Amino acid sequence: MSLDAAPHALAVVRRIVRAQLRAWEVEDLARPAAMGVTELLSNVHKHAKSPECVLTLRRIADGIRVSVSDKEPELPVVREPDFLSESGRGMFLLSKTAHAWGAIPAPEGAPGKEVWFVLKSEVDG
Template sequence: MTPTAAIKWPAPIASFRLIPRLGVDVAFSRSDGTVGGTISEADGIWPKRMRSIVRAGLSRWERPELIEDAETLVTELVTNALRHGRGDIRVRFYLAVDCIRIEVQDGSHETPVLRNAAPTDEDGRGLFLVRAVASDWGISTDGMTTWCALNF
């Protein structure tokens, strides 16, 4: 049986499972203040938390060369999930044979759209960055999960 670690942030907001050498699974509930495309101050901490978790996982798996790109990817995907998704958010990242895969589930069946933001736009570049940085990326058939991969 594979050992796991569970950490609870102020209950019942989040759960965290570390499966050594395999992956990390984090689920959290958005606060009541995150609605209509705005992210509350309470939820604004999640991209930073996820960057720290990704950094720790990749350090543990001896993949420091992937940290900077993985932090960029998880930040963009979590921010998009907070801004455009519904309900709880789940972030998973794990090692595959030749890559790390990052998945963010946002509870919305609306398919994310890759935009070409104008230079004066304040947002709209998240998936553009994901496409530019990731080795591969996509959206699940139900539209609820956006994923990306970084090859090593």
């Protein structure tokens, strides 16, 4: 799904994600998926020069893979959060929630990156 990562769009995107997970019968992943999608889209809004991005959900054998591609080349960094700060905890929380996550630069010649995470379903074992 191509979209602009604007704060007012996040609730709609979370509903779309939940609906897709329901269709795939992995509703147990709805809460962590919504948190992860919100974090990735919020980072695009806060850190990328352009809010344009692509959100991709994929059903994999034991769960889901979620990715957000944007035009900003800088890769995210997980830092130990300052819990008194109003921001800076999102990628740390995602790194502790997801079974795996990563960021890869766009193919050579293309601007941007892809940030992804994997959640495994307890229903699938």
